[in-house]
Amino acid sequence: MPASKTVKLNTGAEMPTVGLGTWKSAPGAVEHAVEFALRNGYKHIDTAAAYKNEKEVGAGIAASQVPRGSIFLTTKLDNPDQKEASEALESSLKNLGTDYLDLWLMHWPAPMTKDEPAVADPSHDWLDTWKSMEALYKKYPEKLKAIGVSNFSVEFLERLLAVAEVVPAVNQIEMHPSCPSQDVLDFCRGKGIVVTAYSPLGSDNSPLLTNEVVTKLAEKYDVTPANILVSLQANKSGVSVLPKSVTNTRILSNTVIIDLTEEEMKELDAIDKTHHFRACHPSWTGWGSLGFPDCK
Ligand code: A2P
Numbered sequence: 001m002p003a004s005k006t007v008k009l010n011t012g013a014e015m016p017t018v019g020l021g022t023w024k025s026a027p028g029a030v031e032h033a034v035e036f037a038l039r040n041g042y043k044h045i046d047t048a049a050a051y052k053n054e055k056e057v058g059a060g061i062a063a064s065q066v067p068r069g070s071i072f073l074t075t076k077l078d079n080p081d082q083k084e085a086s087e088a089l090e091s092s093l094k095n096l097g098t099d100y101l102d103l104w105l106m107h108w109p110a111p112m113t114k115d116e117p118a119v120a121d122p123s124h125d126w127l128d129t130w131k132s133m134e135a136l137y138k139k140y141p142e143k144l145k146a147i148g149v150s151n152f153s154v155e156f157l158e159r160l161l162a163v164a165e166v167v168p169a170v171n172q173i174e175m176h177p178s179c180p181s182q183d184v185l186d187f188c189r190g191k192g193i194v195v196t197a198y199s200p201l202g203s204d205n206s207p208l209l210t211n212e213v214v215t216k217l218a219e220k221y222d223v224t225p226a227n228i229l230v231s232l233q234a235n236k237s238g239v240s241v242l243p244k245s246v247t248n249t250r251i252l253s254n255t256v257i258i259d260l261t262e263e264e265m266k267e268l269d270a271i272d273k274t275h276h277f278r279a280c281h282p283s284w285t286g287w288g289s290l291g292f293p294d295c296k
Pocket of ligand 1 (some may be wrong): 202209226245250251253254
C-alpha cells in the first residue's frame with residue numbers, strides 16, 4: 001500500500017502522517033526545531049508534559065507564524081498528574097500557548113507519585129484517569145479535539161475498552177524494525193484506533209541506521225537509512241510516525257517518504273527476529289511489563 005499523507009482518526013479529524021517528535025529534544029534546541037519544521041512543511045508536532053519542553057514547543061509554534069489551525073498538536077498527561085487531569089490539561093494549554101489540543105494522550109497506564117524521582121503510585125487506578133479524560137473531553141470539546149493513550153499493550157487496551165465510553169483515537173507506541181509491535185497494531189486496526197510510531201529510527205545512536213537490510217534499501221531507493229525507517233511506518237495503514245530531530249538537515253530530510261513493497265516491509269520488520277530492542281522499556285515506571293509480551 002502506498003504511503004499515506006494523512007491518517008483519519010475515529011473523530012473524523014485528519015492527522016498528518018509524519019510529525020515532528022520532541023522526546024529528548026532539550027529546551028534550547030526544541031524551539032528552533034519546531035519553528036524550522038513548521039516553516040518547512042511539517043503540520044504535526046508531538047510533545048508531552050513529561051518532556052519538560054512544552055513552553056519551548058509553544059514558542060516555536062508562535063515563532064513559525066504558521067496559523068494554529070494548520071497544525072496538528074499533541075501533548076500527553078504525565079504519570080504523576082493522573083490524579084489531577086484537569087489541572088494538568090490547563091497547565092499544558094498554558095505552556096503551549098494554545099486554546100486547544102488536537103490530541104491529548106494518557107502518557108502511560110502507570111500512575112506515579114510527585115516525588116523526585118517519581119515512583120509507582122498504587123493508590124490510583126489509570127482507568128480512573130481515563131474516566132477523567134473522557135469527562136474533560138465531553139465537557140470541553142473546544143479544548144480537546146481528541147483523546148487517546150500511549151504505551152498501551154493489547155492486554156491494557158482490552159482492560160480500557162471494557163469500561164471506556166470513548167474509544168481512544170490513538171495509541172502512541174514505540175515502533176521500529178526492532179520493535180514492530182505487530183500485535184498492538186493488529187488489535188488497534190480492529191478497533192479503529194490509529195497507531196502512532198515513536199522512536200521510528202530506534203532513538204539515539206540507533207543500530208538500525210547501519211543495519212544491512214536498511215542500508216541495502218536506502219541504496220536501492222537512493223535515500224537515507226532514516227528515510228527507509230520513517231517510510232516503513234508511513235506505508236502501514238492506520239499508522240502515523242514521529243521522527244525526532246533537532247538538526248535542520250535531518251528535519252528536512254525526514255519528510256522524504258517512499259513507497260516500499262510488501263516484501264520489503266516484511267524484510268524490515270523481520271529484523272526484530274534477530275535483533276529486538278526497545279529504546280524505552282516500560283519497567284522504568286515501576287509497573288513492570290505493562291502487558292507487553294516481550295517485556296515479561
Ligand atoms: P538529532 O535530534 O540530534 O538530529 P527517533 O526518531 O527514533 O527517536 O530518533 C531520534 C534520534 O535519531 C536522535 O538522536 C536524532 O538526532 C537522530 N536522527 C534524527 N533524524 C536522523 C537522520 N535523518 N539521520 C540520522 N539520525 C537522525
